[in-house]
Amino acid sequence: MESVINFLVIGAGPAGMSAAIEIAKAGEKVTLLEDALTIGGPVYRRNLKISKKDHNPGREKIRANQLFEELAKYSQYIQVIESATVLGIWNNKEVLYTVDGRSEIVYPKQIIIANGAFERPMPFPGWTLPGVVNAGGIKTFINTMQVRPGFRAIVSGTGPMLINVANRIHETGVEVIAVLDAGNPEMYSPQFLEKNKAFAFAQSIAEDLNELHQNGIPLLLNHSIFEAQGQVEVTGILYGPVDPISWKPIKEKAIFDDADLVVLGFGYIPDNAFSILANCQQVYRDGLGWCVVRDSFMQTTVPGILAVGDCADIGGMYIAEWEGKIAGIKALENLGLIDSDLSAARMSHPLEELKNLQDYREVLISTLSVKNGIWDLMQDNTLVCRCEEVSLSALKNAVDKGAKDLQAVKLYTRLGMGPCQGRNCAPTASMYMCHQYDISPTEVGRINPRPPVRSVTLGALAGIANPQK
Ligand SMILES: Cc1cc2nc3c(=O)[nH]c(=O)nc-3n(C[C@H](O)[C@H](O)[C@H](O)COP(=O)(O)OP(=O)(O)OC[C@H]3O[C@@H](n4cnc5c(N)ncnc54)[C@H](O)[C@@H]3O)c2cc1C
Numbered sequence: 001m002e003s004v005i006n007f008l009v010i011g012a013g014p015a016g017m018s019a020a021i022e023i024a025k026a027g028e029k030v031t032l033l034e035d036a037l038t039i040g041g042p043v044y045r046r047n048l049k050i051s052k053k054d055h056n057p058g059r060e061k062i063r064a065n066q067l068f069e070e071l072a073k074y075s076q077y078i079q080v081i082e083s084a085t086v087l088g089i090w091n092n093k094e095v096l097y098t099v100d101g102r103s104e105i106v107y108p109k110q111i112i113i114a115n116g117a118f119e120r121p122m123p124f125p126g127w128t129l130p131g132v133v134n135a136g137g138i139k140t141f142i143n144t145m146q147v148r149p150g151f152r153a154i155v156s157g158t159g160p161m162l163i164n165v166a167n168r169i170h171e172t173g174v175e176v177i178a179v180l181d182a183g184n185p186e187m188y189s190p191q192f193l194e195k196n197k198a199f200a201f202a203q204s205i206a207e208d209l210n211e212l213h214q215n216g217i218p219l220l221l222n223h224s225i226f227e228a229q230g231q232v233e234v235t236g237i238l239y240g241p242v243d244p245i246s247w248k249p250i251k252e253k254a255i256f257d258d259a260d261l262v263v264l265g266f267g268y269i270p271d272n273a274f275s276i277l278a279n280c281q282q283v284y285r286d287g288l289g290w291c292v293v294r295d296s297f298m299q300t301t302v303p304g305i306l307a308v309g310d311c312a313d314i315g316g317m318y319i320a321e322w323e324g325k326i327a328g329i330k331a332l333e334n335l336g337l338i339d340s341d342l343s344a345a346r347m348s349h350p351l352e353e354l355k356n357l358q359d360y361r362e363v364l365i366s367t368l369s370v371k372n373g374i375w376d377l378m379q380d381n382t383l384v385c386r387c388e389e390v391s392l393s394a395l396k397n398a399v400d401k402g403a404k405d406l407q408a409v410k411l412y413t414r415l416g417m418g419p420c421q422g423r424n425c426a427p428t429a430s431m432y433m434c435h436q437y438d439i440s441p442t443e444v445g446r447i448n449p450r451p452p453v454r455s456v457t458l459g460a461l462a463g464i465a466n467p468q469k
Pocket of ligand 1: 084
């Protein structure tokens with residue numbers, strides 16, 4: 001590939017695919033890099049085998065197929081590279097990625113970051129046992145690997161994604177004991193669903209609730225997993241009610257059940273590694289954490305770098321697509337390939353759709369925001385950082401010795417020094433420190449990513465194909 005290109009999109013979920021399609025529609029070439037074996041992101045991943053019911057192929061599959069068809073239609077303009085992992089961005093516009101055991105450096109004039117979010121880890125006793133899986137992992141099990149993930153499951157977390165996942169698991173033949181939502185989301189209420197019935201997201205939630213009912217799976221509000229038990233893998237669970245306001249577990253009411261699968265979905269954290277590396281300004285947002293600052297056209301504070309979808313702001317698959325479209329059009333305008341009038345005309349519909357979904361986004365984010373009482377699930381020996389095996393007591397010990405920010409905690413304990421570079425443990429440690437020790441999120445700070453953001457072999461790095469600009 002040429003090293004200087006006009007457009008690069010990082011991540012081929014709904015946001016990245018939509019951005020690339022908009023650029024291609026103008027007859028311009030764009031490169032779309034996807035870390036996974038296949039494009040689509042966790043919801044639209046190819047080989048999607050959603051439902052056994054022929055009459056209901058699944059809205060995710062229908063929407064995914066529409067996007068795949070559009071990608072295919074414009075394939076002469078869109079270079080899709082799967083299994084291509086972006087490792088870092090330097091000097092604002094130098095992008096390193098690895099594919100097929102070698103590395104490449106490209107210098108795109110416009111970069112659209114669309115690498116999604118990661119699922120919020122929820123530490124509790126037994127959370128590192130095999131059999132405890134995040135909802136995204138379960139979707140991969142089912143959709144891509146077509147594997148039945150277990151026999152008897154509990155689904156725990158917060159928000160409407162839980163009910164969708166529970167139904168998908170049920171279809172594979174797993175017995176789902178219950179869905180435990182730590183909150184009591186407004187999104188499940190008949191009033192909310194009636195008010196928003198014209199929107200696809202509300203139709204989805206209503207369908208999922210109905211299906212859950214038909215499947216005979218109870219939905220227990222203000223409930224959570226407390227503990228996963230087992231010697232080498234999950235063989236039993238404790239779960240029970242939480243305080244409706246603080247989400248503090250009411251442990252004396254814990255219930256035991258047999259289970260071999262615990263599926264977690266405690267919301268998402270935007271993956272801002274690339275926007276941080278590119279020096280884009282970040283802001284702390286309650287309930288989400290550090291997020292990249294953007295204008296209404298998805299542009300970050302660094303010219304020529306745009307960020308869309310869940311990597312910037314959690315919004316679900318519909319919002320991700322609209323944002324991708326807006327960014328694609330803006331990137332074309334930035335290079336003068338379409339004039340501002342055409343850009344405004346093409347953008348007006350996506351902007352309008354996004355505006356209409358703003359209330360939904362706010363409700364979604366508040367639904368997915370965990371309340372501080374939930375940290376009481378952890379015991380002193382519960383691991384906060386699983387890469388470096390740092391327990392809650394080690395974290396407390398570091399803070400008691402004077403470590404008031406994450407960098408200091410990292411030096412005291414090794415928290416965040418493992419292969420995930422703090423992606424998994426820093427959000428928990430940060431929220432715990434703010435809550436328990438009354439420190440502000442800005443003071444606690446963050447653990448900054450460093451390239452390579454993912455593990456890579458020396459051989460792949462040594463084979464850099466285009467070291468010169
Ligand atoms: C289990 C589950 C169920 C969900 N159910 C729903 C639902 O019912 N309704 C709904 O609206 N939303 C749902 N969501 C949320 C939805 O998946 C996201 O909101 C949406 O996919 C965001 O789109 P995106 O394009 O921003 O990110 P993603 O879809 O996450 O795509 C990001 C892509 O970037 C790739 N990537 C990441 N890092 C790199 C890298 N370093 N180099 C190259 N590529 C990289 C990833 O592999 C991924 O394909 C669900 C999510 C999960 C996990």
